[in-house]
Amino acid sequence: MAESVQDFLKRLFLRAVEVADPMQSLGAFLPEKPAGRVVVIGAGKASARMAEAVEKVWGPCEGLVITRYGYARPCEGIEIVEAAHPVPDEMGFVATKRMIELVSGLGENDYVLALMSGGASALLIAPAGEISLAEKQAVNQALLASGAPIGQMNVVRKHLSRVKGGQLAAAAYPAKMLALLISDVPGDNPAEIGSGPTVGDTSTTADAKAILEQWKIEVPASVQQVLAAGSGVLKPDDEKLSRVSNVIFAAPSQSLEAARTLAEAEDCDVEILGDALEGEAREVARAHAELALSRQSERPEGSRPLLLLSGGELTVTRRGEGVGGPNAEYALALAFALRGAPGIHAIACDTDGVDGAAEVAGAVIGPDTLARADKAGADVEEALLTNDAHRFFDTIGDQVVTGPTLTNVNDFRAIWIG
Structure with a gap:
């Protein structure tokens, strides 16, 4: 040698990186561009590259994607917003609100293409209940420093969010949705990729509480209230997820x-x-x-x-x-x-x-x-x-x-x- x-x-x-590049791997999983209104959304460290790959095949599209600072790519129609990772910031907070508004009110003849990769947990930030952005940031930082495995961190994140655990897909219902995913989680469970914004989940707020207790993470009253009242995380068989297809196209x-x-x-x-x-x-x-x-x-x-x-x-x-x-x-x-x-x-x-x-x-x-x-x-x-x-x-x-x-x-x- x-x-x-x-x-x-x-x-x-x-x-290993090259074969996971969306420009090399995503196109084969794209159907023909549907007729009617098509909206592209996404979040994660690979999401802007995924959007770039989509427009290479479909041409300019309406949409909004949130990626990490420094990870933007040139797109003709899809808007790319950069935000903070691994601790969320105001840019991600505002962009997530706009994304929810973009897909809300779509009809059953509309089509949503969701592009999700690792990093979406921090980049899609919409705290549940009365949790402030600063409080959500503090919980994120504590989880990251605790040594908790990613699966447990994501359970907590889901139940403190208005967008994770299938809630983003629910906002787009009854539109049809195809979610293309890059897996960055052990076991390639779609529900864990980016905390599953397009995937239902069987975990409960009781599970989230137990994880916080296990890793000795103290949380403010607003978090305690959300976990006591119950979150908006959807079960996998929820009707609002019935028109969603989740497909992993790149994995470890x-x-x-x-x-x-x-x-x-x-x-x-x-x-x-x-x-x-x-x-x-x-x-x-x-x-x-x-x-x-x-x-x-x-x-x-x-x-x-x-x-x-x-x-x-x-x-x-x-x-x-x-x-x-x-x-x-x-x-x-x-x-x-x-x-x-x-x-x-x-x-x-x-x-x-x-x-x-x-x-x-x-x-x-x-x-x-x-x-x-x-x-x-x-x-x-x-x-x-x-x-x-x-x-x-x-x-x-x-x-x-x-x-x-x-x-x-x-x-x-x-x-x-x-």
């Missing part, structure tokens, strides 16, 4: 398979550990370090390199005030656990190009990571203690920076064992 191992791992990551499994194909073509053996891994980033990293060392010891001398691939969504329980994210923390904890083991390299990145609290996709590590860090004055144990993984990798030049990838199929991890 002429290129370095780390460059090869970066190429695998970029291939497809990206891992694309990486597998590329790696095998480059004379590597491949083992996929799963596309739906969850858990605390540093704990998963320790387990993967043990697995990598075990696999290395089992392989006969002269074997082809082995690649361990995995996806899913890891979490970080915030302990310090550093700049970090789950992929960088995974990479940091993996390097620490491997202790410079020869012949093992790895990459961990978020396919949306943003890992946690920095505009950085993730990081790469190798046998010399800890030695170079020590020489540069970067303390791995201190960085783990303070959740400061991004600053650590910035110091030694091992961050992976892509800018907006315009898609989002969750984490991508690869461990190369030589």
Whole structure:
């Protein structure tokens, strides 16, 4: 292999991102443009790219899409609004209100195309009851810092919203709706993608309360009142969801398979550990370090390199005030656990190009990571203690920076064992 191992791992990551690009994958799932009024709506980090892909096939369309700051794309008819993620802001709040107004009052002969991807939970912001935007922001921040898995976070988000848990689709009823989804959630459950604005849900306000209690998140009286009174989340069999079709057209499994194909073509053996891994980033990293060392010891001398691939969504329980994210923390904890083991390299990145609290996709590590860090004055144990993984990798030049990838199929991890 002429290129370095780390460059090869970066190429695998970029291939995983490429196959999830809506410009490459969405068109095959679009029907012919219906006659009559067609309204395109959407939210998420990939939604503007999805809108761009729609207009490439259908031409200019009426509509409104909300994406993350820096993720806008040029569209002829569909309006693109940028807002904050992962903590919502006023721009998202105002745009969500306009989106609800846009689809309300549509008739049964009208057609709505909904484009949803990861990030919609923060970008579609319409607090229920008397919950203020500031209060919703505070709850979001507490959830993100708690270490709660994404599925639990989304249950709470749904029951504090007027748009999630099928409520956006209900606002458009009786219009017919096709929702095209990019999955960024373990298990690819449509109800969890962006907190399911077009999908009903079986969870209850009691479930939301239990999650808040489990993770010791204190909430204001307005939140308590909404959870006591009952939310507007729809059950999956609700009549107002009867004209909705939800279709996932890009998912983590497809990206891992694309990486597998590329790696095998480059004379590597491949083992996929799963596309739906969850858990605390540093704990998963320790387990993967043990697995990598075990696999290395089992392989006969002269074997082809082995690649361990995995996806899913890891979490970080915030302990310090550093700049970090789950992929960088995974990479940091993996390097620490491997202790410079020869012949093992790895990459961990978020396919949306943003890992946690920095505009950085993730990081790469190798046998010399800890030695170079020590020489540069970067303390791995201190960085783990303070959740400061991004600053650590910035110091030694091992961050992976892509800018907006315009898609989002969750984490991508690869461990190369030589």
